[in-house]
Amino acid sequence: MTSPADPPNGAGASGPGLKLLAVTACPTGIAHTYMAAEKLAQAAESLGHSMKVETQGSIGAENVLSDNDVSQADGIIIAADKDVDRSRFIGKRVLVVGVADGIHRPERLIEQVRNAPVYQGDGQEARRGAASAASAASGGGKGRSVTYKALMNGVSYMIPFVVVGGLLIAVSLALGGDTTSKGIVIPDDSFWKTVNDIGSIGFQLMIPALSGYIAYAIADRPGLVPGMVGGWIAAHGELYDSEAGAGFIGAIVTGFLAGYLVLWIKRVKVPKFVQPIMPIIVIPIVATSALGLFFIYVLGEPISWVFERLTDWLGGLTGTSAALLGIILGLMIAFDMGGPVNKTAFLFGAGLVSKNPEVMGACAAAIPVPPLGQGLATLLRRRMFDDQERETGLAALFMGFFGITEGAIPFAAARPARVIPANMLGGAVAGAIAGVASVEDNVPHGGPIVAVLGAVGGVPMFFVAVVVGTAVTALVTIGLMSVGGGGRGSDANADADAAGAAEAAEAVSLAPSPTGAPVLAGVASGGGTGAASGAMADSSAKAVSVSAAEPRDGGKDAAAPEDEAADQVLSGYLSEQTVKERLAADGKDAAIREMAELLATTGKVADTAELVRAALAREDQGTTGLGEEIAIPHAKTDAVTAPVVGFARSPEGIEWGAPDGTKARLVFMIAVPEAAAGDEHLRILALLSRKLMGVEFRERLLGAADVGAILGVLGEIE
Numbered sequence: 001m002t003s004p005a006d007p008p009n010g011a012g013a014s015g016p017g018l019k020l021l022a023v024t025a026c027p028t029g030i031a032h033t034y035m036a037a038e039k040l041a042q043a044a045e046s047l048g049h050s051m052k053v054e055t056q057g058s059i060g061a062e063n064v065l066s067d068n069d070v071s072q073a074d075g076i077i078i079a080a081d082k083d084v085d086r087s088r089f090i091g092k093r094v095l096v097v098g099v100a101d102g103i104h105r106p107e108r109l110i111e112q113v114r115n116a117p118v119y120q121g122d123g124q125e126a127r128r129g130a131a132s133a134a135s136a137a138s139g140g141g142k143g144r145s146v147t148y149k150a151l152m153n154g155v156s157y158m159i160p161f162v163v164v165g166g167l168l169i170a171v172s173l174a175l176g177g178d179t180t181s182k183g184i185v186i187p188d189d190s191f192w193k194t195v196n197d198i199g200s201i202g203f204q205l206m207i208p209a210l211s212g213y214i215a216y217a218i219a220d221r222p223g224l225v226p227g228m229v230g231g232w233i234a235a236h237g238e239l240y241d242s243e244a245g246a247g248f249i250g251a252i253v254t255g256f257l258a259g260y261l262v263l264w265i266k267r268v269k270v271p272k273f274v275q276p277i278m279p280i281i282v283i284p285i286v287a288t289s290a291l292g293l294f295f296i297y298v299l300g301e302p303i304s305w306v307f308e309r310l311t312d313w314l315g316g317l318t319g320t321s322a323a324l325l326g327i328i329l330g331l332m333i334a335f336d337m338g339g340p341v342n343k344t345a346f347l348f349g350a351g352l353v354s355k356n357p358e359v360m361g362a363c364a365a366a367i368p369v370p371p372l373g374q375g376l377a378t379l380l381r382r383r384m385f386d387d388q389e390r391e392t393g394l395a396a397l398f399m400g401f402f403g404i405t406e407g408a409i410p411f412a413a414a415r416p417a418r419v420i421p422a423n424m425l426g427g428a429v430a431g432a433i434a435g436v437a438s439v440e441d442n443v444p445h446g447g448p449i450v451a452v453l454g455a456v457g458g459v460p461m462f463f464v465a466v467v468v469g470t471a472v473t474a475l476v477t478i479g480l481m482s483v484g485g486g487g488r489g490s491d492a493n494a495d496a497d498a499a500g501a502a503e504a505a506e507a508v509s510l511a512p513s514p515t516g517a518p519v520l521a522g523v524a525s526g527g528g529t530g531a532a533s534g535a536m537a538d539s540s541a542k543a544v545s546v547s548a549a550e551p552r553d554g555g556k557d558a559a560a561p562e563d564e565a566a567d568q569v570l571s572g573y574l575s576e577q578t579v580k581e582r583l584a585a586d587g588k589d590a591a592i593r594e595m596a597e598l599l600a601t602t603g604k605v606a607d608t609a610e611l612v613r614a615a616l617a618r619e620d621q622g623t624t625g626l627g628e629e630i631a632i633p634h635a636k637t638d639a640v641t642a643p644v645v646g647f648a649r650s651p652e653g654i655e656w657g658a659p660d661g662t663k664a665r666l667v668f669m670i671a672v673p674e675a676a677a678g679d680e681h682l683r684i685l686a687l688l689s690r691k692l693m694g695v696e697f698r699e700r701l702l703g704a705a706d707v708g709a710i711l712g713v714l715g716e717i718e
Contacts (some may be wrong), residue, residue, distance in 0.1 A: 018049040018074040020113065021065055025056035025080035026099045028382045035626065036079045036102030043106035050212070056084065074658055075113035077102070083220070085411025086119060094119040103693075104627060104660050121275070147256075154214035159388060161209050163395040164409055165202025170402035170426025179453045184445050193254065200250035203406065205247060207235035210413060211255035212366035218683035219266070222279045230254030237340070240300020242307050247339025248409045250303075254295060262287050286298035303340055306506045310344040326435025330469070335420065336429030337405045337412065350444035352657050356455070361439035361473035364403070364456065365465040366427040371400035371407030372466070373426045373473025374406060374419065381478050385619030387636070388413075402471075403447025415481070430469025437461035578602060579707040583648045583667070590634050591654050592616060595669040599644045610639035612670055625656030630692055631664035635671050643672045647658055647714070649702060665702060668694065691717045 024036040044051035054065045067088070070076075073094040078084050079102025081693040086094060094110060095116040100107065176192020177184040186193045208231035215227025222592070233239055234250030248252070265283050274282065284656040314328070332345035349363035378385045378393025385393065392410050399407030412419040440457035443450055448466060451459050580598055585591035596611045605611055614635035618624065625631045646669035653663025668688070691697055697713070 008592070010059075016315055018114070019072055020044055020049050020051040020075050020077065020110065020112075021069055021073045022051060022053040022077040022100055023056065023065070023080060024053060024099060025082050025084055032081075032099045032103065032626065034689040035628075035693050036099050036106075037094035037140070038690040039106045040079065040109070042693065043110055047107065047110055049110065056080070056082075069279065075116060077109050077113050079103075079332040085420075087121065089119050091257070092119055093117070097500050100627075101657050108244065118649075126203065150214050150217035150256070151252070153217035153698075154210045154212075154252070155410055155514075157213040157390065158210040158413065159392050159410045161202050161206040162406060163392060165199045165204075165396060166399040166404045168199025168202065169197055170199075170399055171405060172199060173261055173402055173449065177453075179443055179455050181543065184443065184449070184453065184455075193588055195358070204235070206406070208232045210248060211251040211258065214252065214255025215258035217263065218256070221416055222266070222283040222287070222577070223259045223262040225284040226291050227255050227258035229288045230258050230291045230295060233292055237300075237303065237307070238307050240296045240304060240468035242300065242304035242340065246299075247336045247342065248413055249336050249339055251297075251641065251665075252413065254307070257294075258287060258291050259290060289663075307340045307344055310341065311348060314348045322362075322435035323432045324435075325359065326362035326365075326431035326433070328431075330364045330369075330427035330429070330431025331424045333363055333366040333405065333431070334370050334423040335575065337409050337423070342405065346444075346446075353442060354445055357442050357583075358435065358438050359439035360441040360444060361458070361462070362434045364433040364441040364446035365430040365434035365439060365462055365522050366405045366469065367405050368400040368411075368422040368448060368466055369426045369430045369469040369473055373423065374408045374469040374477065375400060376412040376470055376474035380474060381481075383613055383620055384478065384481050391403075401447060402449045403445055405446075408654075409520060411477075418480040419477060422473050422480060425476050426469040426471075426473025428469075429472045430465040431470060433465035434462060437465070439465065473497050492603065560668075564612075576707055576711060578644075578646065579710055581707060583650045583654075584651075586652070586654065588619070588631075588654055588656050588664075591648065591650070591667065592619075592669070592684060595633075595646045596649055596671075599640070599646050599669065599671060602644055603645045604642045605640050605671070607617040607639040611637060612638060613634060615669070615671070623657035623659075625658030625662075625664055627658040627662055628693065629653065629662045629698065631656040631658070631663040631667045633669050636674055637671065638674050640671045640673055645670045647710075651702070666698060688717055705713040 022040045024040070025032050026032040033055050033618070035519060038053050041051050041053055042543055052065065052069055053063060055062045065088070065438050070088055070092065073092055075095070077088050078094065078096045079084070079099050080096075081099050084207040086096075095113040097109060119253045172186060172192040172195040173184050175195070176186045176190050177189070186196050209230040209236065211231025212224050212228030215223035215230075231251040234246040234369045237245040239659050262283055265286055267276075270278060310332070329345045329349065336339045344504070346363055346367075349360040353358045375393040375395075375397035378390045378396075382390060396407035402590045408419070408423060437458055439462045441450060441455060442457070443455040445455070448463070451462050456462050535585075580597065580599070581593060583591060592615045593612050596605070596608050596615065599605050599611070600608045614637035615633050619626065619633065619637055624633045646667075648667035648669065650663075650665050650667065654667070656664040656667075658664065682693075697716070701710065701713045704713050
């Protein structure tokens with residue numbers, strides 16, 4: 001008879017020679033996924049255990065664990081920074097850690113998995129989530145990371161709805177809209193009316209998506225439905241007698257309320273026969289009902305009250321200074337971008353179009369400022385924004401032209417403390433200029449489009465107001481982000497723990513060059529003579545020839561002699577042409593510049609300065625120092641015309657901000673065009689990441705005496 005503390009039969013043993021399984025995964029790249037897999041496998045072998053590792057990288061799941069593997073396993077280690085399905089591990093000892101722990105503490109994890117709790121399914125998830133919630137409530141760094149990641153999860157899923165909905169609406173207004181006393185109206189029987197309706201659906205789903213995926217990040221799938229329904233309620237003020245919904249701010253509130261409410265419900269102990277239906281029936285129904293009723297009957301009344309009081313207050317300002325009224329309307333328009341404050345100002349101006357069009361003129365000038373300002377900021381300081389934000393910035397510029405203020409919501413949701421004040425200041429400036437200049441808008445719509453269509457009186461000053469307001473918003477946004485430590489990546493660094501920092505150094509996918517052979521450039525500096533002769537002896541056996549390699553210099557034909565092929569390894573990604581024996585730089589930024597200049601010697605770099613900027617911008621998002629004396633700086637940019645990868649070696653080491661505190665002595669720099677892709681190149685990088693986890697391999701790479709020896713060592717990665 002077993003005690004309650006004993007694991008069930010088949011849960012796992014604690015003796016020597018264990019059969020262990022592992023799953024490694026990082027959310028954006030492949031380097032950490034395979035490095036953790038290799039370190040765990042090496043540690044298990046050294047301790048006398050067998051281990052099979054499933055990797056979930058950019059090229060999909062590999063070495064997938066079978067049902068038979070799981071049934072025979074004594075323990076399972078999940079080293080991942082993204083969700084991994086654990087339902088197949090019920091009844092087994094499961095240890096869940098970050099991917100960085102798999103790289104830096106594999107032996108400790110193997111010891112810990114011996115006594116790890118037996119995974120029981122959703123109930124255990126509840127305890128894990130509750131711990132995260134408690135950490136967040138206590139204000140700890142880890143909890144702050146959970147909160148930040150949840151918010152970013154919601155924003156990333158919301159962006160496609162904003163872009164698709166906003167652009168469809170903008171295009172339909174431009175091509176099918178008519179200027180009327182009711183605004184820019186599309187005839188009901190028009191094709192463009194259908195396009196507009198489709199775009200409107202995308203916009204309506206924007207707020208629920210933000211709320212739903214915030215909740216999903218906190219509480220997993222049971223949080224998705226209450227989060228999305230709560231977001232829909234927040235966006236539809238008619239459900240709680242308000243002429244305006246709570247907008248994206250309300251969606252953030254409902255997202256976090258839904259997520260933590262679900263976590264709390266998960267903690268409730270229920271009979272065993274009820275447990276299977278908890279995540280699919282009980283939790284979603286209870287959480288959705290509770291959150292919906294709470295928002296409608298508790299939060300909805302204050303929102304409605306605020307809307308009414310703001311409307312009355314604005315009504316009392318109609319006889320005051322035009323500049324003051326313009327400032328107030330601009331502040332309100334830019335505050336919540338579609339929320340109750342914004343809607344109050346807009347409806348106030350729209351209601352006075354026929355009597356006092358100057359009021360709507362101030363609103364019309366302020367309406368496009370937030371999206372135009374944020375879009376301009378992404379152009380002025382590209383390195384402060386990640387790729388997704390830069391793309392969203394272009395869409396925001398387009399939406400701003402058509403008076404769609406919501407185009408700035410993704411930026412405001414991601415960093416409200418910096419973006420909202422910048423939006424408000426720019427909106428206030430635009431509103432004040434339009435008010436003082438008595439700009440008139442004769443339709444209830446805003447943005448440059450109304451001036452283009454002839455609905456604005458005082459067009460020159462209208463554009464002055466918009467341009468100045470946009471510039472103010474962009475410059476203030478950049479200033480606040482600089483003071484706060486940078487862009488989204490810096491926010492993440494401030495909030496993320498060591499595992500999150502390690503995850504940031506992902507590998508970049510490569511694509512074939514126009515000539516058919518991508519290039520891997522290498523830089524090497526100094527080093528001893530440890531295993532040089534052995535590496536040299538192996539080089540010819542390990543080298544792989546490439547049929548369409550670039551000529552190494554002007555004296556060699558493209559159809560290279562046989563010794564040319566022998567100087568290429570890693571399926572042609574590395575050649576003698578791009579190996580330099582010493583890295584002179586002693587700092588990270590200088591090293592990146594030096595390597596970019598080396599890559600430029602291949603003829604594949606069109607703009608060296610832009611390549612450096614892109615690589616440094618990637619560093620702003622999080623260190624690419626992986627630990628174990630390795631760094632992989634990289635950039636995806638059209639500054640290169642074909643994939644180029646560099647390898648560097650520094651005997652003294654360069655401070656790279658690695659999670660384990662080691663200085664980078666082995667540095668690979670990867671640069672690919674924006675459109676680059678290719679699973680074969682991801683496979684090569686996966687092999688590279690794994691091989692670099694071998695201490696003996698790294699020592700031989702550091703000790704290689706010359707270029708040929710370096711190529712010989714790297715040739716072993718096939």
